[in-house]
Amino acid sequence: MTALTVATWNINSVRLRRDLLHSLMDQAAPDIVCLQETKVPDDLFPEDLGTALGLPHVLKRGMKGYNGVAILSRLPLTAVEDTPDWCMKSDCRHIAARIDTGTDPLVLHNFYVPAGGDIPDRAENPKYGHKLDFIAEARDHFAMNRPHRTMLVGDLNIAPLENDVWSHKQLLNVVSHTPPETEGLNAWRTEGFIDAIRHFVPDDQKLFTWWSYRNRDWRASNRGRRLDHIWVSTDLIGNLARHAILQDARDWERGSDHVPVVLTLDL
Template sequence: MNATLTISTWNINSVRLRQDLLPLLVNDAKPDIICLQETKVPDPLFPADLGERLGLPHVLHRGMKGYNGVAVFSRLKLSPVEDTPDWCLKSDCRHLAAYVETGKVPILLHNFYVPAGGDIPDRDANPKYGHKLDFIAEARAHFAEAPPSRSILVGDLNIAPLENDVWSHKQLLDVVSHTPPETEGLNAWRAQGFVDAVRHFVPPDRKLYTWWSYRNRDWRASDRGRRLDHVWVSQDLESALQSYTIHKDARDWPRGSDHVPVTVTLKI
């Protein structure tokens, strides 16, 4: 019997506010690893016993007050990668990397929270948009240094890269998260040795979303979503992919995030 690894990624939009929802994800996905983004908590205030309560006792987190922040909870032992880049020299807690001890060759796991980029798709008028493009460019250059192997990259990458990753490609071309500079940059980053794990199962002509705005009163009826949350695997792991789930019902969890979790299972 082949061993498997199940990993869930979720922009939780405050781990302290929504930590009671994590057992719902554990029950739904039975994950070996949960990666969170936008934890919004400095490290000294991170819920110390949360990993034990989830049955995922190996925990890494990198956070700051009020915004950003990433965390990893794992059933398997984690060995942190200490020398990750200081992206855009901002020290803003957007990336964690760790080796996952699988009993075989470890898997290198990256958990990213890419900048949202503000509202105006113009570098000069909106420095946040420029920061986002610079972040993607730096990440692309970093991963170009060596082809990834036995690697998984997950997170809220804050870009819907394909036409059917948004409810209307034509109407969102000038909306931050789907502008050509963003989508071209993200697709180029992924193409440097990674495979889009969810699109491995779902053809690109099918609509697929992981985020629905809080502004939509009836988000299911309008279904104006975007696929901002991603799981990539290195090309050597593509044949190991087993299944995926987008936990759409999580959008209706009490005080839920505007993002929903994404889960992928692969052989290890």
Template sequence: MPETARTTPRRRPAARAPLRIATWNINSVRLRLPLLRDLVAALEPDVLCLQETKCPDEAFPHEGVAALGFAHRLVRGMKGYNGVAILSKRPILLREDDPDWCGKGDCRHLGAALDAPGGPIELHNFYVPAGGDIPDRAQNPKFAHKLDFVAEGTAWSAARPARRAILVGDLNIAPLEHDVWSHRQLLDVVSHTPVETEALTRWQQAGGWHDALRHFVPPTEKLYTWWSYRARDWRATDRGRRLDHIWVSPDLAGGLRRHAVLKDARDWPQASDHVPVMVELAA
């Protein structure tokens, strides 16, 4: 009687551990360092990108951040304003050749290679200029700087289409109709003017970036990440804007699993006017 052929069952490849990327305009890392513990407890990010750290590199609170589990840190800061940081539980390596945006050296971008199970991920953390109050290039140099910055970002993305890449940060533009509390009333307000929203859309399209937050929340639904300090009761009026963004390259979009907008952070003591946002993806 012939021996029955035996086959060895194929092993399924192990599922990749999800990667959680969060971004937050912290509006002073030293002032709000205690709030990072609450953020970590709520979102458990593997990587946290901060904007407006307002802290020169030599004064960055590395010890306090390391105590939260972020063994790997990149910082680029200056005294009093701007500043960006990438805090990671996974190894990261600084990208050395990224642009000096608008030739100002004003600490608005950090690029890094992030260790991930599927291979390194190119990670970019941006703080785009706010642009002042007058939406006119000729009258307002701050607005001109903002438009020039976004134009440089667009050309940069067009020259190097995104692959295994993530771009996050406070981009200071709410591009879609339902990214603001009133599209009609904010059309002439900096952050939602047509010239800005069209410029940001061109940047996104130039690199083929996928809007990770709108992946989960349809464009027909309201989505905010910022509420002004001027509002007496920000939650009751809910006059928000979506200024904080996470974009992923098309090859990572299929791995998106979930998102979070930590709205309750707006009620924390000494809160930032921005709240943390996070996406989880298989990477």
């Protein structure tokens, strides 16, 4: 068997925080890094970054100032070209690749789901409606294209379980944990995936990947949410080896408000 380690991280600007990727490599030694909120158009993406990290194969899909996703890999990548234009917005929230693992290729999806604004009402807040529509489209897509040898990672911007937030009761009407969001995300996941991190961490344990910049002492208050996820198709359950949440990355100098999530498969 060969171990394959994949990390996902909402980096909140790849040009601003590119040096922190070396810390990620030192701590987790991933073979593949998936980034969200790269916030850079493709022609300005730092071309030397992959080589500097030992991840020379790079795919990216970006735009100026917002959104953006990228995959950096030690192994060769082939872009999946026929991905949907989610909600017909062409807003650089998804990229997919086939990974040359030496046997059957592994398909990797990297998502940045819309945050959804502040008001959990479709009529008052079109951003919330966009988020719900995005999730529904993704669910329908994978219902029609059942995943096989597939990983899905990214900032899905939803904490789906009660213990994925610091207070289930207080956040039920807060965007990222409202019932329409959590029900929608869970419906998407059940179209052929399992929650790989919760495979290792029981549902009754608190688990967070994001702490607001507004929290000056985020460790003391620990008002976190699990917004960053790794799913695998059900045929890969037996390949799950280990996971890591790099919580200390929240204290990296000029760090993101998200921390990297890491999964290792034995293939």
